[in-house]
Amino acid sequence: MTSSQKPKIIVTRRLPDTVHERLSDLFEARLRPDDRPFNKQELIEAVQQADVLVPTLTDNIDKDIIEAAGPHLKLIANFGAGTDHIDRKAAHDKGILITNTPDVLTQDAADFVLALILAVPRRLVEADKLVRTGGFSGWTPTGILGQRVRGKKLGIVGMGRIGQAVARRAHAFGLGVHYHNRRPLSAPIESELGARYWDDLDAMLGTVDMVSINCPYTPQTHHLFDADRLAKMQSHGILINVSRGEIIDEAALAEALANKKIAGAGLDVYENEPKVNSGLLELPNVILTPHIASATLESRIEMGEKVMINIRAFVDGHRCPDRVLPPE
Numbered sequence: 001m002t003s004s005q006k007p008k009i010i011v012t013r014r015l016p017d018t019v020h021e022r023l024s025d026l027f028e029a030r031l032r033p034d035d036r037p038f039n040k041q042e043l044i045e046a047v048q049q050a051d052v053l054v055p056t057l058t059d060n061i062d063k064d065i066i067e068a069a070g071p072h073l074k075l076i077a078n079f080g081a082g083t084d085h086i087d088r089k090a091a092h093d094k095g096i097l098i099t100n101t102p103d104v105l106t107q108d109a110a111d112f113v114l115a116l117i118l119a120v121p122r123r124l125v126e127a128d129k130l131v132r133t134g135g136f137s138g139w140t141p142t143g144i145l146g147q148r149v150r151g152k153k154l155g156i157v158g159m160g161r162i163g164q165a166v167a168r169r170a171h172a173f174g175l176g177v178h179y180h181n182r183r184p185l186s187a188p189i190e191s192e193l194g195a196r197y198w199d200d201l202d203a204m205l206g207t208v209d210m211v212s213i214n215c216p217y218t219p220q221t222h223h224l225f226d227a228d229r230l231a232k233m234q235s236h237g238i239l240i241n242v243s244r245g246e247i248i249d250e251a252a253l254a255e256a257l258a259n260k261k262i263a264g265a266g267l268d269v270y271e272n273e274p275k276v277n278s279g280l281l282e283l284p285n286v287i288l289t290p291h292i293a294s295a296t297l298e299s300r301i302e303m304g305e306k307v308m309i310n311i312r313a314f315v316d317g318h319r320c321p322d323r324v325l326p327p328e
C-alpha cells in the first residue's frame with residue numbers, strides 16, 4: 001500500500017454517524033450499519049482482508065486470529081483505551097502495531113465513578129425504585145438512610161489518567177484521597193491531589209471507606225479483589241469498578257455483599273460480560289450499569305477521531321501518537 005492509496009479499514013462495530021462519515025471520506029472503510037459483534041470466523045475473515053482493523057473491547061483478538069491475519073494487516077487501531085482483549089505479544093511478533101484511544105474518555109469515565117461514589121452510599125437506585133413502586137408514603141426520619149460521603153476516605157487502586165481525574169473530583173467532594181499504584185506519583189501531583197500513597201494495598205483497604213478500581217486488567221490484576229482481599233475491606237466499605245470485570249472475583253463479591261461483609265458496590269463492568277453473576281442481580285446494595293462509564297456522544301466521537309489520527313499517521317509513515325507497547 002502506498003500513501004496515495006486509500007487503506008482498507010474494517011470496523012467491527014457500529015460507531016456514531018459522524019465517525020462513519022469521516023472514515024468513509026478518508027479511507028476505503030467497511031463499516032457496520034448493524035451492531036452485531038463479529039463471531040470468530042468473521043473476525044478471521046476481517047484480518048485476512050484488511051490493511052487496518054478497528055476493533056472494540058467486545059472483539060477477542062486472540063493468538064489464533066492474529067496468526068490468521070493476512071500480509072496486509074499492519075495496524076490494529078483499537079476503538080477504546082483498554083487493549084486487554086488483544087493478544088499484544090502475538091501482534092508484536094507478527095509485526096502488527098496496536099494503537100488505542102486514551103485521554104478522550106478520561107473525564108467522562110471519572111464523572112461516572114463519582115456518580116457511583118455518590119449513588120451507592122446514598123442508595124439512589126433503591127430510592128428511585130421505592131418511588132416508582134408506590135412505596136413512598138411521605139418523609140420519614142429513618143427511611144433510606146445512607147452513608148455521608150463528605151469526610152470519608154477513598155482508596156484509588158491504579159493512579160493513571162482516570163485514577164487522577166477521580167482523585168481531583170473526590171478531593172472537591174471532601175473525600176480524603178488515598179491510592180495504591182505500582183509507583184507513587186511525583187510529590188507536586190500528590191500534593192495537588194492531597195493524595196496519600198500506600199505501597200501495601202491490603203493496609204490501604206483496612207483504612208478506607210470506599211475503593212475505586214482504576215487499574216488496567218493484566219494477568220497481574222486478575223482477581224486482584226478475591227475473597228481474601230475483599231475481607232480486608234471494612235464492613236461499611238463500598239467497592240466501585242468501572243475498569244474491567246475480571247479484576248474482581250464476581251462470585252466472591254456477590255457473597256461478600258449478600259453476607260454484609262462489605263456494605264455496597266457500584267459495578268459498570270463484569271467478569272463475563274455481558275453476563276452478570278445471578279447473585280449480584282438479586283442484591284439491593286449494588287448498583288449495576290452496562291459498561292457505560294465512557295458512554296457520552298462526545299467521547300465516542302473523539303475516540304473515532306483518535307482512531308483516524310492513528311491510522312492517518314501510520315499510513316503517512318509517521319509515528320502513531322497512541323502506540324500500545326508489547327507486554328514487557
Ligand code: DGY
Nearest residue numbers: 057079080081082294
Ligand atoms: C475502554 O475504552 O477501554 C472502555 O472500557 C470502553 O469505552
